[in-house]
Amino acid sequence: MKPSQIQILLAGLLVDVVSSQAPKCPDYSIYSKSRHEPFSSGKHALSSARPAPSCRTFNSTTVETLLSNMTLALADPDLYRLFENTYPNTLDTAIRWRGHAADNRAEELAFIITGDIDAMWLRDSANQLQSYLALVEPDPAAANQPDSIASLYRGVINLQARYLLTAPFCNSFQPPPESGIPPASNPAAASDIVFPTYDKSAVFECKYELDSLAAFLQLSTDYYETTHDADFFGKFLWLEALQAVLETAKSMTAPTYDPDTGAVLPSAYTFTRQTTRSTETMANDGLGSPVRETGMIRSAFRPSDDATMLQFLVPANMMFARYLGSAKLIVDALADRAPAGLADEMAAFSTSIREAVTKHGIVPVVSTNGSGVETVYAYEVDGYGGAVVMDDANLPSLLAAPLSGDLSNIDPVYVRTRARLLSADGNPYFMKGSVLDAIGGPHAGPGMAWPMASIVRILTSNDDEEIVRVLRELIGSTDGLGLMHESVNSNNASQWTRQWFSWANGLFGQMILDLRVRKPHILQQSFQ
Incomplete structure (x- = not known):
């Protein structure tokens, strides 16, 4: 409404x-x-x-x-x-x-800006609150105080849910109407041609980034695992937003070509922008570089808001699989209110992404000293054997993969990857x-x-x-x-x-x- x-x-x-x-x-x-x-x-x-x-x-x-x-x-x-x-x-x-x-009046909202940009990113706001996760009040009486960290979490979760139901492919949003704050101007987006279309009074920028969807799952999981307040997730729009996240992610598993006919398949998302920077727009008139079906989820843009070179962004897929699996526990706790089969769908999807990352995201490379071949995690892959071997500072990154708890920092492939990423000879x-x-x-x-x-x-x-x-x-x-x-x-x-x-x-x-x-x-x- x-x-x-x-x-x-x-x-x-x-x-x-x-x-x-x-x-x-x-x-x-x-x-x-x-x-x-x-x-x-x-x-x-x-x-x-x-x-x-x-x-x-x-x-x-x-x-x-x-x-x-x-x-x-x-x-x-x-x-x-x-x-x-x-x-x-x-x-x-x-x-x-x-x-x-x-x-x-019972639905709390909180609008958090990144700093010097007066808009709310799904990814940034989730990470900004994660810094205070250890201070979230698990006691219900304290958690329900208006000045509690828990209240901030609830407000951001609720607002993110609204955003995702408004424009699930978008990454950054305007203040809610209730705030009375006017929408911020984004001159860079003036020339954007985006499908699906969106309301610029509600959206600051509409770059589809898989990690934005994962951030909503992370934020939700962080709050639930700390407070065990399952009832909160059944009160407002969280379940509907969760289903929008799933639908959006699954739509982006599609390949570029029909495997039987070779015809170019319509994409659930396209993006073009008039710009002098190649990282600000997508190749092939907004389709991005071609991909084969792998079981991984495409991401048009990286956590840096730069366009991907190859659309299967490995750390974002790792993150999405990890938090989709943990968000399933919230749905389990809402069994009387959640759609039948939703939790099983989440578990199966999480498992299939993990398997796809292992199959396609680990690639052979020549060691930095030229002595042989080793396997490492690629930053991006396309399913055709193409791989971008590097890392980007923004999270999720390959370097940060152990922070989600889904990958150990002593995992042999991670150890080799880490050494390469922290080397001027291995990471451009x-x-x-x-x-x-x-x-x-x-x-x-x-x-x-x-x-x-x-x-x-x-x-x-x-x-x-x-x-x-x-x-x-x-x-x-x-x-x-x-x-x-x-x-x-x-x-x-x-x-x-x-x-x-x-x-x-x-x-x-x-x-x-x-x-x-x-x-x-x-x-x-x-x-x-």
Whole structure:
């Protein structure tokens, strides 16, 4: 049901305190570009980058207590300042609006921006919240408080469900009408020709990315496994959105040609854009490069929002299979409300994707020293034997595959793949330099290393020496601003893109909390 104008006006009264205070608070996209006292007492003299409490978009006592407690866990002043700035960054700056559906006051909604772009990506918002998963309140009384992290999760799940029912092939969305926030302009999308068509007042950009569908499953699974609140998933639009995800994914398993007649089959999704960048549009008038049927799911674009070269994006298929399998548990718990056979369909589809990844996604390559042939995971394949052997910094990535729990970081194929990805001889997008040795990607281009990839490198490593070396690089990569950038010139920390990138900031904090459990002795070291 579309909300009426009266309902929207009434809902607009619920716009959070941030909106009413916005005129008094600095624009964070400007504020975060300059340094602010007090500086950290270490050699990097890192800026204090948090907004004043009254200007933060979400205040959490739990987070503030955690930040205070971490002063004992983090001995280095620069490292602590970096954690203090980055971990709460999404809560401090990116909870753009919270409220309720106009046609159902019980349905919570939360609109989370990525940072300096005033739109909500399915992938980014799921990852931004994942940083706070450990703080989700499992106790029902606490979880139902309006300022709980659990409430944020419910609001984002509900809004993502609405988005997926509106335009399941799209990746990035406009504020909900209830927020009263006007749609953001996206000049880059002005020339887009997309099938299926979509409403630009609801959608910011419509690049079909398999990981966007997987992000909805991940977000749902994270919340359910923490709270066991199955009843929530049966109240609103989650089951309908889940079925839209399944239908969309299955439609993209189709090959390019009819195997019997050779005729070109119509595609469930096509995309073209007038652009000077090849990564911003799809080949063959929007069809993309041809693929054979493999059991894997096509993805027109990567998590970087760049077009795939070959449409079977291996890490996205891994992620989708993993979280489709775990989301089945939610459907099991909703047996009295879920369509008959839905859980079995999910389990079978998850298994078939995993089998297809093993069959088609592992490819032989010449070892980097030329001594022989080894098998590794490809980044993209086409079912014809074609493979793109590389990695991209954005998640899901091959480097990050163990983080979902579906692949061990001691798996022999992963170990070989990891070694290749972290080598300038094996990965064309591994950026080596005096500031960062890290994976980048076409999105920011050669020479631009992504801190996100360095963070993932630490999260997937058991090697103390490697962790310390990469952590030291990250501390020195912020240009004194004390925030994780999108990308940094691997040889010049003063050249970077996007100083306000909430996902990377939260992931850095998430990594520090992981080290506190796995490697607390490393956090007691000096990085001076």
